[in-house]
Amino acid sequence: MRFTVRDIGAMKQAGERIVMLTAYDHPSAALAEAAGVRFLLVGDSLGMVVLGRDSTLPVTIGDMVHHAEAVVRGAPNALVVGDLPFLTYACPEDAVAAARALMQQAGVQAVKLEGGAALAPIVRHLTTLGVPVMGHLGFTPQAMHQVGVRVQAKEAAEARRLLDDALALQDAGAFAVVLELVPAPLAEAVSARLRIPTIGIGAGAGCDGQVQVWHDLLGLSLQKPPRHARVYAPVGEMIRDAIAAYAADVRDGSFPTAANSARMDQAELDRALGRDDR
Numbered sequence: 001m002r003f004t005v006r007d008i009g010a011m012k013q014a015g016e017r018i019v020m021l022t023a024y025d026h027p028s029a030a031l032a033e034a035a036g037v038r039f040l041l042v043g044d045s046l047g048m049v050v051l052g053r054d055s056t057l058p059v060t061i062g063d064m065v066h067h068a069e070a071v072v073r074g075a076p077n078a079l080v081v082g083d084l085p086f087l088t089y090a091c092p093e094d095a096v097a098a099a100r101a102l103m104q105q106a107g108v109q110a111v112k113l114e115g116g117a118a119l120a121p122i123v124r125h126l127t128t129l130g131v132p133v134m135g136h137l138g139f140t141p142q143a144m145h146q147v148g149v150r151v152q153a154k155e156a157a158e159a160r161r162l163l164d165d166a167l168a169l170q171d172a173g174a175f176a177v178v179l180e181l182v183p184a185p186l187a188e189a190v191s192a193r194l195r196i197p198t199i200g201i202g203a204g205a206g207c208d209g210q211v212q213v214w215h216d217l218l219g220l221s222l223q224k225p226p227r228h229a230r231v232y233a234p235v236g237e238m239i240r241d242a243i244a245a246y247a248a249d250v251r252d253g254s255f256p257t258a259a260n261s262a263r264m265d266q267a268e269l270d271r272a273l274g275r276d277d278r
């Protein structure tokens with residue numbers, strides 16, 4: 001049985017911390033679910049960590065559907081949320097089209113969009129139609145050229161606006177909200193004032209849950225991981241060393257061995273090559 005948005009809400013009520021992780025393909029989703037994580041985000045971060053672009057802005061709904069489909073199949077018991085890409089939710093009609101692609105084609109159970117009170121009418125429109133929506137406040141990467149890649153809402157006026165934005169998203173029917181790169185005390189205060197769960201990334205331990213990018217957790221990003229991340233296993237280095245070992249074995253002839261190869265009766269080979277039976 002898949003986890004549901006209602007299960008996520010119940011976890012906040014029960015005081016249980018919520019674990020979310022991104023996933024972008026079948027093996028990453030299956031490994032997350034095997035590890036007991038049942039709340040997955042197909043983030044538009046895939047543009048960066050999977051496709052090698054330098055921001056999330058070029059990601060298309062086609063990219064999202066292609067990856068989300070694989071995640072939905074790889075984690076049959078998870079609640080899968082898909083990011084709506086940059087400029088795909090500028091008006092209600094566009095937002096519906098993007099949500100339709102993610103829910104009907106890819107099969108995700110919810111969508112996420114970046115923005116506050118100004119986006120509340122879009123969030124209301126989607127939730128009224130049966131689309132569960134997750135909000136995203138603080139550092140919103142799709143607005144990087146406007147806000148800069150840095151901690152947001154450090155000053156009172158901006159912090160007050162973030163709280164009001166979170167309340168507006170909740171009132172519009174959002175089932176949860178991501179808080180990215182905001183001061184820990186502010187994230188804790190917002191979490192205490194909301195009925196719906198907050199999921200933090202670079203927002204301290206006072207959020208109701210945490211989300212991390214798969215590649216950051218596993219040391220698979222080629223650049224140094226962001227400050228908000230912890231590398232739990234140096235999988236990138238392990239992969240590089242494994243590939244180097246394979247290459248060395250091919251070059252010196254120690255791979256493959258007889259165990260990796262198929263045998264053939266010598267008489268059969270002689271017949272095939274046109275020699276007499278011996």
Ligand SMILES: Nc1nc(=O)c2c([nH]1)NC[C@@H]1CN(c3ccc(C(=O)N[C@@H](CCC(=O)O)C(=O)O)cc3)CN21
Pocket residue numbers: 044045048049056141149150151181201213215216221225226227228
């Ligand atoms: N690999 C990866 N991890 C992420 O968490 C992530 C992505 N990619 N791509 C999409 C967005 C962009 N995010 C980012 C990107 C950069 C920083 C960053 O450069 N942080 C600074 C600290 C900023 C500060 O403290 O003011 C750092 O030094 O790591 C943070 C979040 C979060 N998301």
Ligand SMILES: CC(C)C(=O)C(=O)O
Pocket residue numbers: 022041042043044045046083136178180201211213
């Ligand atoms: C960092 C998370 C919250 C995200 O939006 C993404 O991975 O795209």
Ligand SMILES: [Mg+2]
Pocket residue numbers: 043044045056083141
């Ligand atoms: Mg995103």
